[in-house]
Amino acid sequence: MIHNGFSKLADVQGFADSVVKLIGLPYPVFFTYCAAYTEIGGSVLLALGLFTRLDAVALLFTMSIAVYFHLKGEGLHIAPIETASLYALFYLLFAVRGGGVFSIDTALAKWLTRPAQ
Incomplete structure (x- = not known):
């Protein structure tokens, strides 16, 4: 992506x-930039496992428009x-299941929920 x-x-x-004009969306240049940066940034963050569900939903939306x-x-x-x-x-899977045990999201959740010492 x-x-x-x-x-x-x-x-x-x-x-x-x-x-974008064929689809019928207004402001085609704006939506082109939105799609491009969603695909670049969302894919990098999804690969890292950071904000996994949010990234997956955004990428799922762009793929729905592509279909x-x-x-x-x-x-x-x-x-x-x-x-x-x-x-x-695949993006729907990540949106539902999250990033898994090796994602940054999971590491942050463990760090934030650990008991105070």
């Missing part, structure tokens, strides 16, 4: 014209819908 975010930033106006775009723009062409759907399902 980091690569997808950087590719949006490489051609902001092109992505805004070809994708909608592929359905609207290409119809039932399976490959792009399948990829976006798989990413969305």
Whole structure:
């Protein structure tokens, strides 16, 4: 997803014209930046396990919009819908289950809930 975010930033106006306008969202350049920074920042934080559920929900939202775009723009062409759907399902898993035992979220929760000495 980091690569997808950087590719949006490489051609902001092109992505805004070809994708965001097709979806019908207002302010296509603004939403292009929102999607790009969500994909970059959210992916880095998700990999670290910091704010895992929040990151996963934000990335799930961008993937839901990607699925909608592929359905609207290409119809039932399976490959792009399948990829976006798989990413969305992975993000849904992280949104529901959290980051796991090795995440920074878990380490912070243990540190904050430890008994005072």
